[in-house]
Amino acid sequence: ALRSKQWYQRRVRGDIKTICGGRREDEVEGCLRDHISDIKSIDCTKQVIRLVAEAHGDVHLDPVLLRACQEDISYVCPRSDHAKGQIIECLQATQKRDKSALSHTCSSMLDARLAMWSAAFKRAKEYDSALEMVDDLYQAIESSKHKHELLAYFFIAVILIVLLSFCGGRWSKPKPMSKLY
Numbered sequence: 488a489l490r491s492k493q494w495y496q497r498r499v500r501g502d503i504k505t506i507c508g509g510r511r512e513d514e515v516e517g518c519l520r521d522h523i524s525d526i527k528s529i530d531c532t533k534q535v536i537r538l539v540a541e542a543h544g545d546v547h548l549d550p551v552l553l554r555a556c557q558e559d560i561s562y563v564c565p566r567s568d569h570a571k572g573q574i575i576e577c578l579q580a581t582q583k584r585d586k587s588a589l590s591h592t593c594s595s596m597l598d599a600r601l602a603m604w605s606a607a608f609k610r611a612k613e614y615d616s617a618l619e620m621v622d623d624l625y626q627a628i629e630s631s632k633h634k635h636e637l638l639a640y641f642f643i644a645v646i647l648i649v650l651l652s653f654c655g656g657r658w659s660k661p662k663p664m665s666k667l668y
Contacts, residue, residue, distance in 0.1 A: 502531045521599075522524035522609050530626075532610055546574045555596035559589050622638060 507518035519535045526532045566576035581588050
């Protein structure tokens with residue numbers, strides 16, 4: 488959750504203030520999810536994409552959708568496995584089969600969430616690259632209080648790999664037939 492990491496909130500405070508200015512702290516995550524296309528900060532966008540991806544798999548991580556569809560879930564999807572995130576799949580399949588099978592509140596909220604998930608996954612494709620993962624790793628190391636130890640272990644591992652590759656090349660190099668006999 489965004490509010491569980493105060494250091495992170497300081498980094499994205501500008502986006503939170505601009506997009507969700509007058510919201511209570513417990514409403515900020517939902518506000519950012521709903522306005523993901525308006526977020527300017529890459530760090531904030533990545534975090535919100537993670538939240539959206541988690542909520543997409545489990546209706547219990549999206550309390551607004553859960554409240555809107557509570558009755559529909561018990562009526563339309565009683566046998567869906569709550570632990571495996573099958574409720575959202577059931578709601579989507581039911582809505583696709585028969586739009587009138589869900590209540591208006593649930594149907595409109597599900598449509599809004601589908602649009603939000605689509606926008607989030609489009610934004611995720613912009614940041615989905617190896618360089619982004621390296622940048623995330625660098626940011627995590629840079630913000631760690633043990634960064635010097637982590638970097639020392641990393642360089643020791645690289646040196647060991649290089650030394651082993653030199654030795655391994657010698658050991659695995661085929662011997663000429665004339666020197667074997």
